[in-house]
Amino acid sequence: MVKQPEKDAWVFVAVENPGGNEKFVGYSQEDSKIAYIPTFLTKDEAQGCFINMPREPGKKYEIQAILFEDLARDAANNGFLIFILDSAGKIQNKIDPAAV
Numbered sequence: 001m002v003k004q005p006e007k008d009a010w011v012f013v014a015v016e017n018p019g020g021n022e023k024f025v026g027y028s029q030e031d032s033k034i035a036y037i038p039t040f041l042t043k044d045e046a047q048g049c050f051i052n053m054p055r056e057p058g059k060k061y062e063i064q065a066i067l068f069e070d071l072a073r074d075a076a077n078n079g080f081l082i083f084i085l086d087s088a089g090k091i092q093n094k095i096d097p098a099a100v
Helices: 045-052 068-077
Strands: 010-016 027-028 034-039 061-067 081-085 091-095
Touching: 010 034, 010 045, 010 068, 034 068, 045 061, 061 068, 068 081
Parallel strands: 034 081
Antiparallel strands: 010 061, 027 034, 081 091
């Protein structure tokens, strides 16, 4: 398990509709009612994993850097957890953003 990033560390997430009505790509597991934002420690890991992640046809996506503190605030405000993933999509850490 990897450590939680520092508040001022840059992390990488997929963004839907870059440059317009942007929003973080998030997923939910209906059986456990868990909603999460897949987050990566490097841009290469994000790009390697996002190729295989589910996406809505016709929508534009982009990998973007964000400060971990800003991501945690937005995730907490919208009821999402943060899952740190590796390039294969394996969960490296599950973070409750309300505790950041």
